Amino acid sequence: MIPAIQSHGSKNNFIIIDEKDIPFQTSDLLRESWTKILCEDTQTDGILFISDSLSAQAKMRVFNSDGSEASMCGNGLRCAARYIAERDQLDSFQVETMKAHLRVEQVDELYGDIPTYSVEISPILFNLDSLPLRLEEKSELVLEPVPEWEKDCLFTALAVPNPHIITNVPVDLINSDHQEKLASSFNHNNQWFSDGVNVSYVVELDEGEFFVRTFERGVGFTNACGTAMSSSSLVQVLAGKWEPGVPINIFNDGGRVKCVIHKQNDHYDHIDLIGNATFTHHMKLKLTDTGEAYLQSITETGEDHLYEKMAEASRDYLKKKAPALNIR
Numbered sequence: 001m002i003p004a005i006q007s008h009g010s011k012n013n014f015i016i017i018d019e020k021d022i023p024f025q026t027s028d029l030l031r032e033s034w035t036k037i038l039c040e041d042t043q044t045d046g047i048l049f050i051s052d053s054l055s056a057q058a059k060m061r062v063f064n065s066d067g068s069e070a071s072m073c074g075n076g077l078r079c080a081a082r083y084i085a086e087r088d089q090l091d092s093f094q095v096e097t098m099k100a101h102l103r104v105e106q107v108d109e110l111y112g113d114i115p116t117y118s119v120e121i122s123p124i125l126f127n128l129d130s131l132p133l134r135l136e137e138k139s140e141l142v143l144e145p146v147p148e149w150e151k152d153c154l155f156t157a158l159a160v161p162n163p164h165i166i167t168n169v170p171v172d173l174i175n176s177d178h179q180e181k182l183a184s185s186f187n188h189n190n191q192w193f194s195d196g197v198n199v200s201y202v203v204e205l206d207e208g209e210f211f212v213r214t215f216e217r218g219v220g221f222t223n224a225c226g227t228a229m230s231s232s233s234l235v236q237v238l239a240g241k242w243e244p245g246v247p248i249n250i251f252n253d254g255g256r257v258k259c260v261i262h263k264q265n266d267h268y269d270h271i272d273l274i275g276n277a278t279f280t281h282h283m284k285l286k287l288t289d290t291g292e293a294y295l296q297s298i299t300e301t302g303e304d305h306l307y308e309k310m311a312e313a314s315r316d317y318l319k320k321k322a323p324a325l326n327i328r
């Protein structure tokens with residue numbers, strides 16, 4: 001029997017598995033097949049595998065529901081941070097991820113008694129090779145048109161370090177099937193993205209308030225994508241719509257978060273992603289004799305009711321600010 005936790009950051013759902021509970025040396029093949037089976041069973045966006053690290057408090061690896069591994073996951077890192085904080089009785093520490101050691105800490109609640117964590121999103125890379133994106137002779141794409149994608153939009157490409165394409169759009173475009181068609185084309189055989197990409201459409205609600213919807217590589221539409229909301233916040237600063245150092249309110253289909261863009265000298269250094277880390281269920285996984293894992297039992301923690309109040313309040317606010325926006 002292996003214990004696991006069903007968790008979410010802004011309703012971006014992840015199963016947390018601590019590899020010290022796995023009674024054998026696991027492999028990437030197994031992580032991939034566990035992810036596909038368990039995410040299908042529980043309609044979850046991915047699995048966070050927690051393991052020991054020689055250079056940080058712990059290590060987090062994130063696998064999308066299609067079994068692909070990503071270099072980073074912002075909403076997932078908040079959930080992993082809470083798990084590690086409670087397991088090791090710490091408030092702030094570093095977590096090793098595929099390409100960076102990232103600072104995490106528990107912070108004042110964003111809403112009620114909902115456990116709230118701030119996680120570091122970095123590095124911030126604009127060179128198109130870091131996604132990768134092949135686009136004519138360009139080495140960067142910052143607030144520029146790409147007519148083949150959409151004639152009236154300005155696009156920004158960045159990696160944090162997972163890959164993102166961000167564009168600000170009118171409500172009628174985000175309500176249409178345009179994003180799904182464009183993002184699906186970027187995540188199948190195409191001339192631009194050889195490793196896929198996360199695609200976010202942003203609607204400006206008010207000064208310092210934005211709505212972000214993301215079609216995630218390896219998953220599809222999710223209620224929220226932490227690295228995408230962080231990247232979208234940075235794009236608003238690049239567009240002169242907001243300032244570094246000041247929290248920006250990002251709403252999503254699953255609730256809301258705050259982001260803070262940090263600029264050192266002339267360089268965007270990192271982004272703070274601040275939001276909930278909710279544990280909704282305790283799970284028990286059963287192992288087959290071939291080492292596969294399947295869900296044996298799942299019991300509610302009761303935490304989600306409080307989060308639902310915040311999500312409801314966020315939806316009401318969205319209806320007021322953007323009445324034409326179709327919330328998913």
Ligand SMILES: N[C@H](CCC[C@H](N)C(=O)O)C(=O)O
Nearest residue numbers: 070073074075162225226227
């Ligand atoms: N689908 C993403 C990984 C998960 C990121 C997202 N869930 C987040 O919260 O940042 C990718 O393949 O790059």
